[in-house]
Amino acid sequence: MAVRYYFVPKIGAGTAPDPFRPKYVDDDALGAGWNLRGRHFGMDYGFEAVFLLVADLTTQEHATLAAQSDVTAFPANLDATVGGALTTVQNRLEAAHLPANWVTAGHTYRQVLRAVRRIVTFMQRFQGLFPLERVFASGITLGTQLNQLTAAQRQRLQAVAASLNLDTSGVTNAMTLRQVLKLMADQLPDKTINGDSL
Amino acid sequence: MTRTDDFDRANGALGANWSDVFDSSHQIVISSNTVFGEGATSLNGAYWSADSWTGDHESQAVSDNGASFSSVGVRLATTGGGQGYVYFSHGSIQKIVGGANSQISAGSAFVGDDIAKIRIIGDDLEWFINGVSQGTFSDASIGSGGAPGIVIYDSVANLDDWAGTDFAVGGGSAIPVIMQAYKRRRGA
Numbered sequence: 091m092a093v094r095y096y097f098v099p100k101i102g103a104g105t106a107p108d109p110f111r112p113k114y115v116d117d118d119a120l121g122a123g124w125n126l127r128g129r130h131f132g133m134d135y136g137f138e139a140v141f142l143l144v145a146d147l148t149t150q151e152h153a154t155l156a157a158q159s160d161v162t163a164f165p166a167n168l169d170a171t172v173g174g175a176l177t178t179v180q181n182r183l184e185a186a187h188l189p190a191n192w193v194t195a196g197h198t199y200r201q202v203l204r205a206v207r208r209i210v211t212f213m214q215r216f217q218g219l220f221p222l223e224r225v226f227a228s229g230i231t232l233g234t235q236l237n238q239l240t241a242a243q244r245q246r247l248q249a250v251a252a253s254l255n256l257d258t259s260g261v262t263n264a265m266t267l268r269q270v271l272k273l274m275a276d277q278l279p280d281k282t283i284n285g286d287s288l
Numbered sequence: 289m290t291r292t293d294d295f296d297r298a299n300g301a302l303g304a305n306w307s308d309v310f311d312s313s314h315q316i317v318i319s320s321n322t323v324f325g326e327g328a329t330s331l332n333g334a335y336w337s338a339d340s341w342t343g344d345h346e347s348q349a350v351s352d353n354g355a356s357f358s359s360v361g362v363r364l365a366t367t368g369g370g371q372g373y374v375y376f377s378h379g380s381i382q383k384i385v386g387g388a389n390s391q392i393s394a395g396s397a398f399v400g401d402d403i404a405k406i407r408i409i410g411d412d413l414e415w416f417i418n419g420v421s422q423g424t425f426s427d428a429s430i431g432s433g434g435a436p437g438i439v440i441y442d443s444v445a446n447l448d449d450w451a452g453t454d455f456a457v458g459g460g461s462a463i464p465v466i467m468q469a470y471k472r473r474r475g476a
Contacts, residue, residue, distance in 0.1 A: 104388035106331060106357045106376060106441035111391035127379065128395035131425040144425075211411075211428040218429035221368035221386025253431055281411075281426055 091129075093284045094152055095203055096143040097162040097182065100134065110134060112141035113160070120154050131284075136213035137224045140186040142206060144284055168200035168286065187226050189268040200288070207288040208275035216250045225267070236270065237263035254278065289454040291336050296321045302334055309333030309361075309439065310370040310387075316438050322352045322448040325440030331384065333372070335364035335437030342456040346407035347436030348416075349447040351377055354400035357441035360450075362408045363434030371430055374439045375406040375415045384439070385429055395422045409455060 102110040112132040118124050130145040147155065156163040162182045172179050176195045179202065183190035188209055193202055216225055223246060236244055244263075247270065251258045256277045261270055280287045293305065295318050302323070308315055315326045316334040325332030347360040356378040364372035369387040376382060379397040382389045398404040398417045405416040411431070414424040436452030 102389075102391070104390070106359075106380075106382065106389050107378075109380060109382050109389035109391040111394075115391075115394065126394075128393075128423060131393045131423070132391060133427070134390050214427060214429040215431055217385055218371070218431060221371065221388075254428075283426070 091146050091148055092152070092166055093144060093146045093286070094166060095164040095168075096145065096155065097140050097186065098143050098158075099160050100139045100141050112143040114155055114158065115143070115145075120158075124151075124154075126151075133207070133210050134214065134217075135186065135188070135210050136217040138187050138213070138226065142210055146284070164199050164203060168203060169198050171195065172197050172199065172202065184232060187232060189232055189272045191268060192272055200286075203286075204280065204288045205272065205275055207281065207283065208278040209271050211278055211281075212250060212254065212271060212274050215253055216246065219250060219253060220246050230267070232266060232268035232271075234267050235263065236261070236265055236267070250274075289339065290451060291339060291453075292449070292451045293336075294321070294449050295323050305336060305338035306334040306437070307337035307366075309335055309364045309366060309372065309437065316440060319446070322446040323438060323440070323450075324446045325358075325443050328443045329441070331370065331387075331389075331439060331441055332443075333361065333364060333370060333437060333439040335361070335372075335435040336452050337435060339454075341435040341452075341454050343432040343434065344409045344455045345436050345453060346405055346455070347438070347450070347452045348403055348405035349438060349450040351398050351400055351402045351404055352446045352448045353444075354398070354402070355445040356397075358445035358447050359439045359441075360404050360406050360436075360447070361439045362406050362413075362436050363430045363432075364437045364439070365430075365434040367433075372434055372437075372439065373406060373408060373413055373427070373430065375404055376441070377404065377445060381406070381413065381415055381423070381425075383427055383429055392425055392427055393423055 098112045101113045102108050115126050133142040180190040314332040316323050317326050349360050357376050359374035359376040361372040361374040373383050379395050381393045407414045411426045411428050415422050
């Protein structure tokens, strides 16, 4: 068994019996006997349609999950560099509204995952403070500049930063959401996730 | 600080020590000295509001009939139509934000006579059955505030002998307190 990290789609209706959750964590989701109870945790990305899934899987279970076309698996060795997978990594992250233009071939997957975990944390707090609002509302992308947002949308982002004790003095209205999210995430402390400092 | 409620009183509303998490149509109500959800196929919830709580606290209760979907909850508040972190009897650890449930993990279900507990300190959640940790994980959505309490999705599952403990106000685990009440009630 080994703890691995995955991006998987979000499923569910948001109710107690059918909560939003990572795809493939249900009993029998990938065949009879498939059971990840007590061995998985999910971090949602606010209202976005993905989960960061942390799961302690056997080699066979990992192979089965990673083979799904809508699953992105981080390698077992998080200290390996992104290398030739750079374009794939960037595209997968940005498709989920996760800033990735900062990633280079020389970054390790641990560095990528650490940034992702922090950005997810920022977005979770946004959802907690403003449960009826979306950062990426219609027409808003990672490339949207702060000065293209409404004052209320900017104030929400500022409130989230304040809630997490983040310094916003370096933020300018010409910055894109891509830049702002990364700038905020870089200030968050590491968190130990199943033994990994992320 | 630990607060307890054995619900041994007349059927109906919980009383002045409690407030609704959602709305007055989705209350936790007493029936035969245990508590049920008022509405079927909807979230019903109550938090202990007679005292002020810091964000670091735990909530636990005895599962009475063991049916799905009862839960103990922390950081419960009316914000956004009701929010908090809950440990449901079918083994699902969920957060409720904006009236929507998202699963953080899924593990062991708790059944009749089990004591279920969920604890949050900072961003770190931990959940227990009969004092044995079932898992830990972090979530940053609800960063502070709220209170411990109970959430039940339907009108079938029930809970009994609730206790909430605040760790920043003379805190300590409420397991001994609730076990005493439980044994007294069961004649053990």
